[in-house]
Amino acid sequence: MLAEQDIENVHRIEEDRKALLVTRARTVPWLFFVPLLFLGMGLGAGAGIGSLPLAILGVLISIGIFHYRIRLPFKEIVSDYKSAIVDSIMTKYHEGIEYRYSPKKQEVKSLVKRSKLIRGISHFYEEDVIAGNRDAAQFYVSEIKLKQSDGNGGQHTKFKGLLFHINIRDWNLPKSRIQSKQNVLQKLFNGFTKNEKFDFWYETRNREAFFASLSPLFPFISHLKKNSKDVRIATDGDDMTILLRSDMKLLDIPKIRPEETLIHQARFDHAVRQINSLLYIVETFTADLDLEHVEEKLDLLDIPLPLPQLEIPDIDSSLEN
Numbered sequence: 001m002l003a004e005q006d007i008e009n010v011h012r013i014e015e016d017r018k019a020l021l022v023t024r025a026r027t028v029p030w031l032f033f034v035p036l037l038f039l040g041m042g043l044g045a046g047a048g049i050g051s052l053p054l055a056i057l058g059v060l061i062s063i064g065i066f067h068y069r070i071r072l073p074f075k076e077i078v079s080d081y082k083s084a085i086v087d088s089i090m091t092k093y094h095e096g097i098e099y100r101y102s103p104k105k106q107e108v109k110s111l112v113k114r115s116k117l118i119r120g121i122s123h124f125y126e127e128d129v130i131a132g133n134r135d136a137a138q139f140y141v142s143e144i145k146l147k148q149s150d151g152n153g154g155q156h157t158k159f160k161g162l163l164f165h166i167n168i169r170d171w172n173l174p175k176s177r178i179q180s181k182q183n184v185l186q187k188l189f190n191g192f193t194k195n196e197k198f199d200f201w202y203e204t205r206n207r208e209a210f211f212a213s214l215s216p217l218f219p220f221i222s223h224l225k226k227n228s229k230d231v232r233i234a235t236d237g238d239d240m241t242i243l244l245r246s247d248m249k250l251l252d253i254p255k256i257r258p259e260e261t262l263i264h265q266a267r268f269d270h271a272v273r274q275i276n277s278l279l280y281i282v283e284t285f286t287a288d289l290d291l292e293h294v295e296e297k298l299d300l301l302d303i304p305l306p307l308p309q310l311e312i313p314d315i316d317s318s319l320e321n
Contacts, residue, residue: 004263007088013081014262020077021258024070031062074258079103081262082251086130089275097279099132106131108144111165115234115241117177118159123147126163128250130275137286140165141278143250144243161228162250162278164242166285173213173235176204178221180231198222200231220284240285250274 004010038058086101108126112118125145132139144163147155179201182192192201198218204210214235224231230245249255251271256262 004265004268006092007084007268009080009084010263013077013084016077016080017074017258017262020070020073023073024258027065027069031066034058034062034065078256081256082128085251085268085271086275089272093272093276094279097132097134099130102129102131103127104129106142107140107165108142108146108163111140111163111241112144112146112243114239115243117179117232117234117241117243118146120148121146121158122149123155128252130278134282134286136169137282138167139282139286141282143248159230159243159245160247161230161243161245162248164240164244164278164281164285166240166242166282167238168286169238171238171240172209173237173240174204174206174209175236176202176206176210176214176234178202178231178233180221180225180228200225217285224281242281242285244281248274250278 035055035058038061039052039055082103083101086099090097090099105124105126106129109124112121112124123146125147126142129140129142131141140163142163144159144161145157146159148158150156177192179192180199182190182201190203192203194201195218198221200218200221202210221231221233224244228244228246230243232243234241251274
């Protein structure tokens with residue numbers, strides 16, 4: 001269990017949150033006054049209907065003040081809090097793993113494009129990146145959202161979930177793709193073959209090498225498929241990329257709000273379960289690919305993926321087909 005005393009600086013971050021609440025309470029009333037002031041100045045000068053642009057300018061100034069005085073500082077508080085949580089979990093439960101955490105977009109665009117797991121993406125969104133080294137493996141995990149332009153200036157979401165990228169020196173995986181589902185057109189024209197036993201679709205340039213190197217992971221892929229809406233995997237040489245569709249909000253369940261205390265045991269426990277589950281996936285894909293080992297580990301996995309949403313009340317106020 002991760003306790004508040006395990007989280008470095010959490011009390012300082014909590015004090016920053018409380019101080020920001022005080023700043024917000026003092027600032028917001030004045031933000032309503034600014035547009036009225038500008039409108040009054042215009043009317044006082046006899047501008048009449050021409051005072052509206054001044055009122056709009058006042059609204060924009062208020063929005064800018066709120067953004068720089070409240071919203072940006074709160075984003076920094078959330079970032080500091082998440083970083084402290086990740087540091088504490090990794091120190092307590094995964095001491096041998098070298099890692100780095102970033103709340104902002106990093107490598108999603110290059111990784112997704114290179115994998116060819118999903119095409120036609122015009123906007124790549126990413127947050128809460130955890131990357132590092134485990135033994136000989138380099139791993140990268142993040143929460144992503146991939147969108148496509150609709151041609152009318154808008155966007156629609158094509159994929160939302162988790163991105164995993166794993167690189168292991170001396171891996172020699174065949175160039176292949178695995179998908180948990182196919183639509184009718186894909187079944188007819190994409191060249192994928194169905195693995196009937198584990199109920200997924202695959203294409204590969206080397207079928208013999210595909211089954212020789214990846215078959216121990218088939219039970220785990222099947223397990224992920226049961227708990228996710230969409231699983232996609234690409235392999236090529238020493239690289240493996242995994243897209244796992246999920247509504248999981250990494251380190252943000254429920255959404256962190258200024259009115260809610262950051263020191264809450266349920267939130268700590270949920271963060272531990274999230275990160276341990278994600279690193280369990282990394283560990284399974286980077287371990288020696290032994291079928292018996294993978295099946296034994298599946299028996300130990302007693303929590304579903306993705307994890308269910310958690311409500312926290314306000315405290316303050318043969319393997320071939």
